[in-house]
Amino acid sequence: METTALVWIILFPLLGAVGLALGRNRLSPRAIGLIGCSTVGAAFLVVLSSVIQLRSLGPGEALVQTLFTWAKGQGFGLEFGLLGDAISLWWLLVVTGVGFLIHIYAAEYMASDPGVGRFFAEFNYFVFAMSLLVLADNFVGLLIGWASVGLASYLLIGFWNTKPEAAAAAKKAFLLNAIGEVGIILGLAVMFSEFRSWSYAEVFPQVSQASPGILTAIGLLLLVGAVAKSAQLPLFTWLPDAMQGPTPVSALMHAATMVTAGVYLMARAFPIYQASPAALTAVAWVGALTALFGAIVATRQFDIKRVLAYSTMSQLGYMMLGAGVGAYTQSLFHFFTHAFFKALLFLGAGMVAHYLHGEQDIRKMGGLAKKQPFAYWTFLIGVLAIAGAPPFAGFFSKDEILGAVLVQGHVFLWLIGVAVAGLTAYYMVRLFALVFAGDPSHEHGEGHESGAAMKVPVGLLAVLSAVSGLIAVPGVTSVPGNFLEPAFELYGHHVPHAGFGWPVAVVLLVAALGAYAAVKAFGPGGAGRAAAIVTAGAPPKGALANGLYIDDIYQKGIGGLFVGLSLAVGNGLDPYVIDGVVNGIGGLVKRVGQGVRQVHGGYLRRYALTVFAGVAIFLIYFILV
Numbered sequence: 107m108e109t110t111a112l113v114w115i116i117l118f119p120l121l122g123a124v125g126l127a128l129g130r131n132r133l134s135p136r137a138i139g140l141i142g143c144s145t146v147g148a149a150f151l152v153v154l155s156s157v158i159q160l161r162s163l164g165p166g167e168a169l170v171q172t173l174f175t176w177a178k179g180q181g182f183g184l185e186f187g188l189l190g191d192a193i194s195l196w197w198l199l200v201v202t203g204v205g206f207l208i209h210i211y212a213a214e215y216m217a218s219d220p221g222v223g224r225f226f227a228e229f230n231y232f233v234f235a236m237s238l239l240v241l242a243d244n245f246v247g248l249l250i251g252w253a254s255v256g257l258a259s260y261l262l263i264g265f266w267n268t269k270p271e272a273a274a275a276a277k278k279a280f281l282l283n284a285i286g287e288v289g290i291i292l293g294l295a296v297m298f299s300e301f302r303s304w305s306y307a308e309v310f311p312q313v314s315q316a317s318p319g320i321l322t323a324i325g326l327l328l329l330v331g332a333v334a335k336s337a338q339l340p341l342f343t344w345l346p347d348a349m350q351g352p353t354p355v356s357a358l359m360h361a362a363t364m365v366t367a368g369v370y371l372m373a374r375a376f377p378i379y380q381a382s383p384a385a386l387t388a389v390a391w392v393g394a395l396t397a398l399f400g401a402i403v404a405t406r407q408f409d410i411k412r413v414l415a416y417s418t419m420s421q422l423g424y425m426m427l428g429a430g431v432g433a434y435t436q437s438l439f440h441f442f443t444h445a446f447f448k449a450l451l452f453l454g455a456g457m458v459a460h461y462l463h464g465e466q467d468i469r470k471m472g473g474l475a476k477k478q479p480f481a482y483w484t485f486l487i488g489v490l491a492i493a494g495a496p497p498f499a500g501f502f503s504k505d506e507i508l509g510a511v512l513v514q515g516h517v518f519l520w521l522i523g524v525a526v527a528g529l530t531a532y533y534m535v536r537l538f539a540l541v542f543a544g545d546p547s548h549e550h551g552e553g554h555e556s557g558a559a560m561k562v563p564v565g566l567l568a569v570l571s572a573v574s575g576l577i578a579v580p581g582v583t584s585v586p587g588n589f590l591e592p593a594f595e596l597y598g599h600h601v602p603h604a605g606f607g608w609p610v611a612v613v614l615l616v617a618a619l620g621a622y623a624a625v626k627a628f629g630p631g632g633a634g635r636a637a638a639i640v641t642a643g644a645p646p647k648g649a650l651a652n653g654l655y656i657d658d659i660y661q662k663g664i665g666g667l668f669v670g671l672s673l674a675v676g677n678g679l680d681p682y683v684i685d686g687v688v689n690g691i692g693g694l695v696k697r698v699g700q701g702v703r704q705v706h707g708g709y710l711r712r713y714a715l716t717v718f719a720g721v722a723i724f725l726i727y728f729i730l731v
Contacts, residue, residue, distance in 0.1 A: 107163055111152055112171045112188040115198060116237045118149040123230035130223020139213030142226035146209050146233050150202035156190050157199065165592045168192075176246060182302060189243035189306065192593040193373055196438055197240045197366075200445045204362040205233045207563035211453050212354035214559035215460065225265060225352070232258040236363040240370060245294050245304040248374070252290065252331070252367060256283045259364050263351040275347035282344045286334025293327030296320060310377040310597060318382060325378050325385025328371060329392065336368025336422045338396040343657040345419055349411040353456030356411055360418040361449035366441055369422060372429040373438060377597045380432065390430025390511075394522045397423025399654075401529035405536065406650035408638065410455045410466050413537050417492065418448060420526060424507055427523060433510030434594050435601045439586040440507055443499035443574050447491035450567035454485040457556045457564065458541060468537060469642035473546035480561055482542050484568040489538045491571040493531040494617050502575030505610050510602045512609050520609070527613050528620035535624035540638060544630040 122145030126138060133141070160169055169190030176186040212229065216222045235258045239251025256279075264276025294304060300320045301309045313321065332338070337345035345365070349356055359365060372379065372389055379386045400420030407413045421444050428437030459466050461478055475482045491498040494505065504527065512520045577585040591601050627634030649655060 107159075107167060107169055109156070109159070109169045109171055109190070111156055111159075112169060112190050112241060113173065114152045115149050115156070115202070116188075116234055116241060118145045118152070119230045119234040119237065121145065123227050123234060126223055126227035126230060130227060133223060135217045135222045138223050138226050139209075139217065142230055143206065143209040143213055145230055146202055146206045149233070149237065150199075150206050153195060153198045153202050157195050160190060160192065160195060161589075166596050169195075170243065176244075184244060184246060184304060186247055187243040188241040190241065192590050193370075193438070194240045196442070196590060197370055198237060200366075200442060201233060201236050201240065201362045204445045204449050204567075205358060207566060208354050208358045208361070208449060208453070211357070211456075211560050211563045212352070214557050215354055215456060216352060219352075221265065225262075228258060228261045228265070229354070229358070232262060232358060232363055236367070239367055243306055245297065245306075245309075248371070249287070249290055249294065252335070253287060255335075255364055255367060256280060256287070259283070259348070259359060262355040262359075263348045265351050265355065269350065271347075272350040275344070275350040279344040279348055282341050283334050285341060286331040289327045289330025289334070293324050293331070296327065297324050300324075306374070313377045313381045313597075316381070321378055321382040322384045325375070325382045326388060328375055328378075329385065329388060332368030332371045332389075332426075333392060334368075335371075336365050336426065337419045338368065338392050338423065338426060339399055340656065342396070342400075342419055343653070343660060346412050346415045346653065349409070349415055353411070353452060353459065356415075357449045357452035357456070360414070360452060361445040365418060365422060366425075366445075369425045369429065369437065369441055372426065373434050376429070376434055376594060376599065379429070380597070380599050386430055386432070388430075390427055390516065390519060393423045393426025393428070393430050394519045395423070396420070397427060397526045398522050398529075399423075401526045401533065403650055403653050404533040405529060406646065406648060407533075408467055408469050408646055408651075410458065410468050410471075410537065410541065411452070413468070413533060414448070414451055414455060417451075417530070417534070420530065421448070421492070424504060424523065424526070427511060427519065428507040431511050431514045431516055431519070431602070432599065433507055433514075433602055434599075435586055435590045436503065436506040436510050438590055439578055440500075440503035442586070443491070443503040443571070446567050446574055447488045447499060447571040450484060450488040450564060450571050451492070453560070453564050453567065454481050454488060457481045457560060458485075460556055460560075461554055463554065467642060468540040469638045471541045471546070472544050472639075473542075475542040478542075478555075480564075481556075484564050485538065485542070487568045487571050489534045491575075493534050493621060494527055494613065496614070497572075497576065499571050499573070499575035502578050505613055506578065506603075508613060509609055513602045524613055524616050528616035530620070531617040532620035532624045535621045536628045536634070539624060539628040539632075540635065543628075544635065 122141055126133075126141060130138065156169055160167075163169075170187060171190075172185050172187040174186050176184040178184075209226075209229065212225070216225050219225065232255070235251055235254035237251075239248055239255055242248045242251055260276045260280040263279050264272045266272045267276075297309065298304060300316055301312050303309055334341040348359065351359075379389060397420045400416045400418075400423060404413050404416035404420065407416060421440070425437045425440050425444075428434070428440065455466075458471070458474065458478065458481055461474070461481070462471065465471070487498065491500045494501045508520055508523045508527075511523060578587070587601075587603075594601055626632055628638070629635065646652065652658070
């Protein structure tokens with residue numbers, strides 16, 4: 107169905123970004139925050155109205171809006187338009203809805219920062235870029251949004267660009283994501299050679315007639331892009347360092363934008379993956395191993411935001427695992443609930459750091475339950491939600507993924523997912539205990555309490571983290587299934603489902619054991635707590651604390667190799683070999699020229715001698731030969 111509303115979902119935040127960029131030095135912080143929040147709020151209202159309109163259409167129908175002709179040639183044309191189907195609008199509910207709450211929080215959090223105008227201009231641009239990525243009706247538009255999200259993340263991760271750590275983190279995120287973009291571009295090249303189109307409406311119906319090898323190639327190349335953007339193994343090392351940006355940036359990036367783009371790409375390109383078992387299996391294994399890796403490494407982190415960063419990596423692994431077994435509805439449902447409790451946890455961490463004047467080392471915290479009761483209770487809800495405690499949101503969405511994995515017969519992948527559930531409960535309870543339980547590890551001094559603009563979004567996210575999972579209760583509401591499944595069944599895919607039987611009990615038991623182990627070790631009087639306090643402020647030691655040194659391998663191993671090759675080329679090959687050859691040829695020509703110059707000295711007798719010598723040589727040659 108044609109509509110004119112979809113374009114406003116991207117125009118509102120874009121206009122906000124442009125207006126704030128132009129007026130950032132003339133507006134007050136209050137006006138800047140009001141403009142930044144209202145543009146995203148307006149986009150959210152358009153999304154809500156579009157969802158209502160979509161629900162009035164028949165199965166398989168969608169809202170479409172053609173904007174302009176992108177390219178046209180003989181036998182080829184690409185219209186640039188917007189697609190408002192169940193998948194894109196489901197995503198945009200989170201991008202604009204959660205994004206709106208984070209913007210409200212940021213209005214107070216960033217109010218005293220001298221760069222607040224630039225911050226909100228970039229923040230609005232982030233929402234615009236993600237909305238464009240999601241709404242595009244073809245892969246070219248998706249790629250434009252994809253690159254724009256990368257630019258926005260570069261600007262916001264390095265927002266405090268006078269800090270060398272922030273500048274380095276921004277460059278790392280940009281470069282690693284550029285690797286993913288190369289994968290997508292190559293995938294689109296193969297796609298065009300096979301289908302002569304990049305439009306979803308033209309590519310997906312042809313998938314069933316395409317070569318399996320071509321589909322596998324496309325699927326694996328698109329997966330490279332998803333791995334980089336969603337911080338999956340092995341291109342994840344940018345994500346922990348991305349914590350150098352302001353806390354609202356971390357919340358928006360981890361909950362609603364940036365890192366969820368890879369999961370969106372897997373869901374959007376599902377007909378290709380369903381037709382390629384090899385590519386689908388690769389997605390599942392990447393997700394499972396990333397979920398396990400992120401959870402293990404999170405157990406040894408001491409920076410409150412780095413714990414949550416590795417947690418995001420792990421939870422995204424769950425989503426990729428779900429997509430890799432064809433459980434797209436469950437994967438998207440976990441994206442939905444994860445947005446609420448992850449935004450809640452990051453904003454709660456921001457409240458804690460705000461109170462402690464920027465301190466983020468959880469070994470220097472403790473005893474904040476009495477000093478920050480609001481942060482204590484809301485953070486506890488987030489911990490229970492991500493740990494999968496019933497009836498909180500994570501319980502429903504995570505267990506639906508694990509149930510679908512088991513129903514599909516992937517027992518080993520299911521066991522990995524169960525282990526991740528236990529580790530998640532362990533590291534989140536560990537974090538909570540070190541921050542809020544017991545007595546203060548250090549003297550905090552008089553903290554700075556957060557205001558209403560920070561507390562209201564956190565409170566709403568806490569409520570959503572507690573109850574949003576109930577929308578999927580089988581036989582009661584089943585909102586994700588009723589809304590999303592028709593989009594995936596459009597090309598004949600059947601979404602697997604599992605009931606709440608003994609597998610759920612196993613997951614709950616393992617999670618409970620993980621939580622109990624964390625309470626024993628890091629609760630008041632625990633040995634792990636005592637050991638952590640002793641090392642407070644010291645750099646983390648050990649392989650797990652340093653992400654198994656994978657970043658060091660990249661930086662010093664691969665990076666060092668290229669630096670060494672560059673030095674060898676610059677100091678040896680280039681000056682002595684390449685320049686030597688060039689200079690040698692030049693010198694030879696110069697010497698030949700000097701010799702020839704001696705012959706052409708302007709003396710007539712020399713010219714006559716040369717002529718006679720030449721004639722003599724020719725005569726001798728012809729006589730002898």
